[in-house]
Amino acid sequence: MESMKIFIQNPRKYPKVELHRHLEGALRFSTLIELAQQMGQDIPKDINAQKQKFLVLDPMKDLLTVLNKFMATQSVLATEEVLTRITFEAIEDAHSEGIRLLELRYAPTYILQGHSDLSYEKIHRAILKGVEKAAHFPIAVGLICIFQRTQPLVELDKVLDFVVDTKDTWIGVDLADDEAGFPTNNFSQLFSRAHRHGFPITIHAGEVDQPTSPKNVSDAIHLLGAQRIGHGLQIIRDAKVMQEVIDSKITLELCPTSNWLTNGVPSLSAHPFRKLMEAKVLTTINSDDPGVFGIDLTNEYHLLAQTYQFTDAEFDYCNDIAARASFIPLAQKQKYWPRKIS
Ligand SMILES: [Zn+2]
Known part of the structure; x- marks a missing residue:
């Protein structure tokens, strides 16, 4: 058992937690094609041309190109059979990456778009x-519902009605989505309702390279009741928010x-991961949209080992933080996690 803990000897077997993975962004490439x-x-014949068409492999130059790639992926999520299949494969792939605790998130409004045969009920049942x-x-699996900032509040209220009706699942x-264009405080009523119903809350914030990003993190905590933040790396710019x-x-x-490809940081070596961890911010390692970025979670561990000299002890440290912070019920988490979750 101990030898399995040495990352470099067996990277894919190394026990991992994934808190932040979008189901729609975790499509297996062969399945997508x-x-x-x-x-x-x-579809182009050549695999490299296929990858260029669907995957984001270099830092994005313009948002439209990236959105088109996401929409090409979204368009295939058209039936219940497909949704069942991609969910099964996402879990199978996560297991083969050494993930023991997996939180998958999806946006019902995103999948529904352009697929008039589907409904929130059908989508969720299929998943x-x-x-x-x-x-x-x-592997312990839990589902998180994403509310898209870009959607009308009246529609998001309907999504929350659905989530409340299916609370146990x-x-x-x-x-998630454009944090610069759709301010956090727009969603305070929606999230206070979610909070009243007892849902744990994580918020995408502090992702983009903009001066207002740290405030978005602060707002997510104070106005929306976030216990976790998706990304949040930009707090490195603001000592006060970081202390908060x-x-x-x-x-x-x-x-x-993901942070590199979406220009959250100018280069991989400029990522503040180690600085945040050493400042005692609770940091965890995640893949976001592995299917779209052509990566898996093991890739992120290699990156941290090579670029920031992460040790096994540091991987374990981040993973134990993630195991503790996971919204999956404790008994279920503990069943699959090799160390005691305290
Ligand atoms: Zn995300």
Whole structure:
């Protein structure tokens, strides 16, 4: 057992926690191509050209190109069968990456877009079926509902109604998308309602390289009741907000490759991961959209080992923080996590 803990000897077996992975962004590449072909999309023959069409492999130059790639992926999520299949495969892939605790998040409004045969009920039922089919893997799985900042509040209220009706099948709620264009305080009523219903809350904030980013983190904590922050790396710019995050024991879900590809940091070596960890911010290692970025979680560990000289003890430290902060019920987490979760 001990030898399995040495990352470099067996990176994929090293026990990991994934708190931040989008189901829609975790599509297996071969499945994506197969589904796109079935739908009659124009797919290049050459695998490199296929990757250029669908994947984000270099830091984005303009948002539109990236959004088009996400929409190409979104378009294949058209049936319940597909949703069941991609959920099963996401769990199978996570298991093969050494993930023991997996939180998958998705945005019902995003999947529904352009798919008039689907509904929130059908989407969720199909995803739960995928989770059920993967129940034999030794991995704890929990689902988080994402509210998209870009959607009208009246629609988000309907999503929350649905989430409340299906409460037992969710472990938490999240807010995502354009944090600069859609201020956090717009969503305070929505999240206070979610909070009243007892949902744990994580919020995408402090992701983009902008002066207002640290304030978004502070607002997410104070106005929306966030216990965890998706990304949050930009708090490095603001000592006061950073201290707030430390004092209130907020966990950051850091995603190094994602932060680089979306220009959150100018280079991988400029990522503040180590600085935040050494300042006693609660830091965790995540992949965000592995299917879109052509990575897996093991890739992020290699990156941290090579670029920031992370040791096994530091991986364990971040993973134990993540195991503690995971919204999955304790008994279920402890069943699959090799160390005591305190
Ligand atoms: Zn995310």
